[in-house]
Each structure stands twice: as structure tokens, then as C-alpha cells.
Amino acid sequence: MPGDAKVPPARLVRLVEGVRARVGSLHRKMVPPQVAMIDLISGSMVTQALYAAAKLGIADVLKDGPLRAKDIADRVHAHPDAVNRLMRALASQGVFRVDGQGRYSLTALGRTLRSDAEVPMGSMAMMVGSPEHWEHWGHLLDSVRDGGDAVSKVRGMDVWAYFEQNRSYAEVFNTAMTSMSAFAKAPVLAAYDFSGFRKIVDGRDPAAVAGLRPSRRVATPTS
DSSP states (O other): OGGGSOOOOHHHHHHHHHHHHHHHHHHHHTSOHHHHHHHHHTHHHHHHHHHHHHHHTHHHHTTTSOEEHHHHHHHHTOOHHHHHHHHHHHHTTTSEEEOTTSEEEEOHHHHTTSTTSSSOOHHHHHHHTSHHHHHHHTTHHHHHHHOOOHHHHHHSSOHHHHHHHOHHHHHHHHHHHHHHHHHHHHHHHHHSOOTTOSEEEOSSOHHHHHHHOTTSEEEOOOO
């Protein structure tokens, strides 16, 4: 699990993040600002493409090797030409790779969408790309104008009450949050100083905290 992996020193992480930010800034400055802005505006389209790929389970279909779009479409029960367009779009983003014979395969980026990935990101794609999530974000302008809660405005209840009434959406959210927690766990445990606490309560993985901080009592809350 990611929590067991060796975490780079914080100074190295900050250095890499600084370089990454500067490279991103340079990338935007290499084109006219209108082009850079189009990239930002078009981000929603990439999100929806990732949502479609995750929902169809395309990464799992490709785990055994390259396939043509028609073969992928047959396995996920979708339209061949539409699947080919989707695959080409995501190949342009580095999620898939296409060879000279028109066969698609997974890149390192695409492998994170597999359901058996170490930290599966398909659940995050399905949450962020879900119709419910998009409907909520579609009211951002209203929230900025009046300071209100978009979910309450759309659903007539807060998000937690909405989860209670819509268990399928809640399951998508919970699975996505579990993946994000697994990904973030090791860096947080490595970077944060727990020495000031005699007892630590962790809702998901107290064993990980106890392993890094054996002198601390770690408990899981009961509902």
C-alpha cells in the first residue's frame, strides 16, 4: 500500500513541486495567453472523457494488452467509432497510447484508472465527472453572488442529508475519498509531528499511525 512506501524528504518534495510549478508556468508562457486560457477552459472536457473511460471500465479491459477501438467497444458494450474518438482524445492527454496498428494500451497515467491499481483513481474520475457533482458546480456563480451553499440550493438539503437519500452517489463519493486518503496517508504521517499527543484517534487506518508513532496510543472511533 502507498502508506508503506518510503516517502521522500520534505525538502526534496518542495523542490520538485517548485520545479513542477515553474515548468507549468513556462508551458503556459510558450503560447499566446488565449491558447493557455483555452486549455484551462477545456479542462472540463478532459474530466468528462476520464469519467466516461472510468465508467466504462476501459482501463480494466486493457490490462492484458493492447486492443483496437472496436475490440474495446465490444467488451464495454459501446459504439466503436465513439470509443475510438474517446481513446484518441485521452491518448492526446497521455492516458492511453496508440500504436501504428491502431491498438490502444495503458500508460503509467492510464494504469491509475484500473480498479486493481495500488491507489485507484477511477473512483475519483467517476465522482468528479458524475452528473450530480457537475450539477452542484454548475451553481458556483450563484454561490459566489449570494454566499449560499450550492448543494442546499439545488437539493433543498445539505450534502450529508443528500448522501443519506442517494446511497449510490454516496458510495461513489466514499470510494473516491478512500482512494485519496490512501494516497495522502504516507506523506501526512511522515511530515506531521505527532509528539505532542498522547492519544490519536484515526477513523480509517490507526495501524499506520501506530506503526510510525509506536509510543502513541491510537484508537478508532465507534459510531
